[in-house]
Structures are given as structure tokens and as C-alpha cells.
Amino acid sequence: MAAHKLIDVLDKLDRLHMLLLELAVKKTDVIKKNDMDGLDQLLKDEQKFVAAIHTMEQERQRAAAVLTGNSESTMTECIAKLEANEKNALLSLQSTLHETIKRLKEQNELNQQLIYQSLQFVNLNLSMINPQPEQPTYTHPARSSAQHKKQSMFDSQA
Template sequence: MSAPKLIDVLDTMNRLHEMLYTLAEKKTDIIKQNDMNGLDQLLKEEQKYVAAINTMEKERQQLAVELTGKADATLTDCQEVVTEQEKLKLQAMKEQLAAKVTKLKEQNELNQQLIYQSLQFVNMSMSLMRPQPEHATYSHPTQGQTGQPKRSMFDSQA
């Protein structure tokens, strides 16, 4: 029976999600420190964990299909065809995994907000450095002005 294998796969997925959560916490600190090189390195490491989780998810799906005979079997479907002890283990693993995914999702949302705020700050700084023209439409240089006509910083007649 593939129930013990399924429990092992879920355990591995739990550990991978925990490591990914640890990286997400590190990412928060790196974003706060504005360390772009560190962020690049962390993203590469994060991609490795995501690839491993995807591999384990495919294996979990395959084991669930073998266990239940259904093409799109879920963990709940698997719990219906295993022994009571395995059912309890699967339920515990399912709850742990759901909790870790929720925790990871919240941390990633925080990181996304921090990045968005950093981007807003950069855009504001850029706007201050190069202000927009006062008039968006063309008007004759002598119209609407009182006093002397506008002079350029550079004297083109010299």
C-alpha cells in the first residue's frame, strides 16, 4: 500500500515549506536593508525549494491516484481508503501543511507590500529629481506672461 509513502511525501513537503518560510523571513530583512545582491541570491535559493516542492507535489498526486484509483484524488479521498491510524497521520500532516502554507502566504504578502512601498519611494524620488513641465499643452511663449519674455539659460545669440 502506498499510504506510508504518501505520509513520507507529506512530511518532506512540510519540511520544504518550513525552509521556504525561513527564506521568506530572511527576505523581509534583506528588503528592509535594501540589499539587492542578497535578494538575488535568496531568490535563486528560493527557486530551488519551489522546484523541490513542485516535484514532491507531483509525487503526492501520483501516490494519491495509486491509492484511490481516482484521477484527481485529494488527501480527503486518500483518508477514506486507509486504516484508522494512517487516516489520523494523514489528517495531522494535512493540517500541518495547510498551516505552513498559510503562514508562508502571509509572509510573502508582507514582503510584497514592502517591495511595493520601496517602489513607491523610488518613483517619488525620481519625480522629485525631474519635475514635470507646468503646462501640458502648447501655448505661445509671450501669451499669458506678464513682464519680460522667458529667457533660456543658454544665450543662443552669442
């Protein structure tokens, strides 16, 4: 009975991770389109899936503890306690879940790179619009404050 519960929980975990992967792929398109409202909604949806995954992970830990009698049991320990057909199902689910998590990690790294490049582009444009004044050489602080004038973004004397 505990083995069936563990297999069911792993199957649900895999499906939740697949849904999270689909959201990550959608997030890539939203980032490319620069749709901030869409990105905000996707982040809210992601939080729901992450909370559900956290809940399922706790349930997996409880099912594994019932199966092995150890509160901190690993999947390898669980597999060792099972019969051949249950063992094969659990190994299959484990490899599928591992592959899904790997793909999710790669997609999230791509999204992170896209966001970082967008941020660099924004910073470049801001520095082109409002360049920093050059510091020529050292001057005495008392003299430089009198000569220092504020630089405005717009030239009002033009």
C-alpha cells in the same frame, strides 16, 4: 504501502514549505536592509525550493492515485481509504502543511507590500529630482514646438 508513501511525501512537502518560509522571513530582513545582492541570491534559492516542491507535488499525486485508483484524487478521498492510525497521521500532516502554507502566504504578502512601498519611495524621489513641466493651457501645436525647449536635469547657467 501506498499510505506510507503518501504520508512520507506530505512530510517532505511540509519540510520544504517550512524551508521556503524561513527564506521568506530572511527576504523580509534583506528587503529592509536594501541588500539587492542578498535578495538576488534568496530568489535563486527560492527557485530551487519551488522546483523541489513541484516535484514532490507530482509524487504526492502519483501516491494518491495508487491509493485511491483515481488519477485526480483529493486528500479527503485518500483519508477515506485509510485505517485509523494512518488516517490520523495524514490528517495531522494535512493540517500542519495547511498552516505552514498559510504562514508562507502571509509572509510573502508582507514582502510584496515592502517592495511596493520601496518602489513608491523611489518613484517619489525621482519625481522630486526631475519634476514634470506643467502644461499651462492649450496652444497651437505649430507655435508651441518653436517655443518648447528641453529641460535639463542640471541648470548649466547657474
